[in-house]
Amino acid sequence: MNIGKITNIAPTGRFGLAILLIFTTLAIFAPIIAPHDPFAPGRPFLPPSPEHPLGTNDIGQDIFSELLYGARISLLTGFLAAFVSVVIGTLVGITAGYRGGLIDEILMGLTDVMLIIPGLPLMIILAAYLKPSFWNIVIIIGLLWWPGTARVVRSQVLSLREAGYVEASRIMGAGDRWIILNHILPNVMPIVLAKFNLAVAGAMLTEASLSFLGLGDPMAKSWGMMLHYAFSRGGFINGLWWWYLPPGLCIALCVLGFTLLSFSFEEKTDPRLKRILER
Amino acid sequence: MHFAVSYLRGKVIRYILVLFVVITLNFLIPRLMPGDPIINVLGEELYYMAPDLVQELKAEFGLDKPLFEQYGRYLVNTIKGNWGFSYHYMQPVFEVILFRLRWTLALLIPSIIFGALLAVFCGVIAGWKKNTWLDTGLSSLFLFIYAMPHYWLAMLAVLVFSFHLGLFPLGGVSSGNLTSWEHVFDVLHHAILPLVVLTVFKAAYDFLIVRNSVISICGEDYILMAQAKGLAKSVVLFKHILKNALAPLVTVTALQFGFMVSGVLLVEIIFSWPGMGTLLYDAVLSKDYPLLQACFFMVAICVLVANFLADLTYAWLDPRLR
Numbered sequence: 001m002n003i004g005k006i007t008n009i010a011p012t013g014r015f016g017l018a019i020l021l022i023f024t025t026l027a028i029f030a031p032i033i034a035p036h037d038p039f040a041p042g043r044p045f046l047p048p049s050p051e052h053p054l055g056t057n058d059i060g061q062d063i064f065s066e067l068l069y070g071a072r073i074s075l076l077t078g079f080l081a082a083f084v085s086v087v088i089g090t091l092v093g094i095t096a097g098y099r100g101g102l103i104d105e106i107l108m109g110l111t112d113v114m115l116i117i118p119g120l121p122l123m124i125i126l127a128a129y130l131k132p133s134f135w136n137i138v139i140i141i142g143l144l145w146w147p148g149t150a151r152v153v154r155s156q157v158l159s160l161r162e163a164g165y166v167e168a169s170r171i172m173g174a175g176d177r178w179i180i181l182n183h184i185l186p187n188v189m190p191i192v193l194a195k196f197n198l199a200v201a202g203a204m205l206t207e208a209s210l211s212f213l214g215l216g217d218p219m220a221k222s223w224g225m226m227l228h229y230a231f232s233r234g235g236f237i238n239g240l241w242w243w244y245l246p247p248g249l250c251i252a253l254c255v256l257g258f259t260l261l262s263f264s265f266e267e268k269t270d271p272r273l274k275r276i277l278e279r
Numbered sequence: 280m281h282f283a284v285s286y287l288r289g290k291v292i293r294y295i296l297v298l299f300v301v302i303t304l305n306f307l308i309p310r311l312m313p314g315d316p317i318i319n320v321l322g323e324e325l326y327y328m329a330p331d332l333v334q335e336l337k338a339e340f341g342l343d344k345p346l347f348e349q350y351g352r353y354l355v356n357t358i359k360g361n362w363g364f365s366y367h368y369m370q371p372v373f374e375v376i377l378f379r380l381r382w383t384l385a386l387l388i389p390s391i392i393f394g395a396l397l398a399v400f401c402g403v404i405a406g407w408k409k410n411t412w413l414d415t416g417l418s419s420l421f422l423f424i425y426a427m428p429h430y431w432l433a434m435l436a437v438l439v440f441s442f443h444l445g446l447f448p449l450g451g452v453s454s455g456n457l458t459s460w461e462h463v464f465d466v467l468h469h470a471i472l473p474l475v476v477l478t479v480f481k482a483a484y485d486f487l488i489v490r491n492s493v494i495s496i497c498g499e500d501y502i503l504m505a506q507a508k509g510l511a512k513s514v515v516l517f518k519h520i521l522k523n524a525l526a527p528l529v530t531v532t533a534l535q536f537g538f539m540v541s542g543v544l545l546v547e548i549i550f551s552w553p554g555m556g557t558l559l560y561d562a563v564l565s566k567d568y569p570l571l572q573a574c575f576f577m578v579a580i581c582v583l584v585a586n587f588l589a590d591l592t593y594a595w596l597d598p599r600l601r
Contacts, residue, residue, distance in 0.1 A: 116294075116297050116582060116583070116586065117297065117300070117301060117304075118575070121544075121559070121571075121574055121578045122304070122575055124563065124571060125572060125575055128563055128568065129309070129312045129319070129568070130312070205428055209545055212428070213545075213563050214564060227430075227431065236434060236437075239442045241438055244434055245434075248428055248434065251427070251431070252426045253426070255426035256423060256426035259425070259426060260422075
């Protein structure tokens with residue numbers, strides 16, 4: 001993405017991008033910014049002070065440092081899970097839309113079934129059976145979040161398949177693989193990017209829910225795990241807001257950022273939306 | 280009528296297929312996971328302490344029989360309402376869940392109704408007055424709520440309204456030891472905060488959809504026509520715009536029902552509301568797998584019922600299907 005494209009997006013989209021850039025920077029430079037080692041125990045349940053800006057948790061770990069390191073796990077989980085889901089969704093969508101016929105019917109039937117199955121309870125079962133680990137969470141979310149992308153990509157491919165330039169290259173003897181790589185894929189990319197941003201938002205929220213239930217990786221401190229500990233180890237009952245408000249706020253801001261960014265991508269791909277906005 | 284019937288028949292066939300897939304998943308997951316499936320039914324303690332129980336269960340589940348036969352038995356049992364036994368509660372899971380389901384529905388159904396009403400109210404105002412400070416304010420507020428984890432907003436609500444203002448109880452469903460009328464008011468008093476949190480979430484899901492459909496309807500020719508005829512503003516707004524903005528809301532309510540249920544489950548935990556959410560939380564903590572799987576099945580049934588109700592409403596609303 002070049003600078004021209006960034007300044008091209010709507011102000012709300014730029015606001016979203018700004019939030020995400022701040023959090024990404026904090027995540028990357030967490031070891032430099034963090035005043036303490038987030039795993040080092042100390043005096044428990046300290047209120048906010050210059051030494052510990054957000055106090056300490058039940059085993060005396062610095063909450064502000066936990067928060068900075070949590071950005072790494074939460075954002076990375078979101079990105080990787082969204083990547084898995086969008087790759088699966090795009091493959092399914094292109095195959096169904098381009099091949100058509102029986103393959104289309106089978107794949108879309110599967111997509112519809114997946115769309116209607118309640119995701120969170122199924123993910124809870126899978127996460128409970130498997131060992132709680134960073135990668136298991138990524139894979140579980142990724143494998144269950146693709147149907148939305150598949151549906152949108154398929155409907156785009158259906159109209160692209162009939163487009164003049166695709167017909168022309170087919171007549172000139174281009175193979176399916178060449179057409180898909182050169183015509184179909186570049187044209188579905190904007191909507192895939194929009195879906196990717198939404199998927200990161202969804203994956204971050206889902207990770208937070210699973211971790212809150214205690215199904216997250218105990219060794220990888222995500223924002224969801226912080227909320228889990230704050231809830232199950234007395235932070236919530238005792239009203240220690242500096243423990244449980246900041247991680248939730250960070251999740252909300254990141255999800256907002258990705259959602260706004262996704263809207264601005266969608267506006268570009270859906271002329272109907274643009275017409276609505278110009279009215 | 281013929282179109283509506285064939286439309287609904289297609290939907291019902293699809294829902295039965297989904298139910299079948301959910302049962303199959305519930306059958307396969309414990310058998311695909313590493314380790315002895317019996318350990319997942321009994322829990323680790325009982326598994327090592329009661330070897331005769333393990334043998335008994337193995338025979339009961341027919342684990343020595345071919346997979347196909349086990350599957351047939353599982354299907355029949357599930358349809359009969361025999362969903363397994365929770366060794367944590369020492370009760371059949373079906374009974375445990377049925378008792379808790381009431382309390383979950385008591386939060387879910389009112390919050391869906393109130394949330395949709397709130398969304399329609401705010402969405403119509405924002406769409407009608409688009410690009411004013413009111414529109415921008417409402418849109419930003421609902422978008423931000425949309426981005427929050429449900430249970431975190433619940434925590435925030437408890438912090439402000441229960442801890443600091445002392446307006447509502449911290450959690451639970453009743454203070455106990457009250458006469459009948461006082462009991463009803465007491466339960467309502469406990470229910471207000473979780474209901475408000477869930478209503479706001481439902482409104483946040485629906486707000487943008489109502490707003491955008493109002494804006495696109497405002498540009499249609501028949502609205503211009505209605506205005507040119509000299510109809511009062513309120514007539515145009517309520518008779519022409521509102522009526523047409525409601526149809527997408529029905530579809531969205533059905534599509535997002537699953538998310539809404541997940542939200543209720545998580546919010547319940549914060550308020551220690553005795554519904555399926557706290558049940559699920561306890562089941563996760565105690566690794567009560569039969570209960571977890573039964574919860575998944577029950578939520579799936581609720582989602583399918585909600586979708587079917589939405590289809591019925593849609594068939595009734597859409598003149599082409601009438």
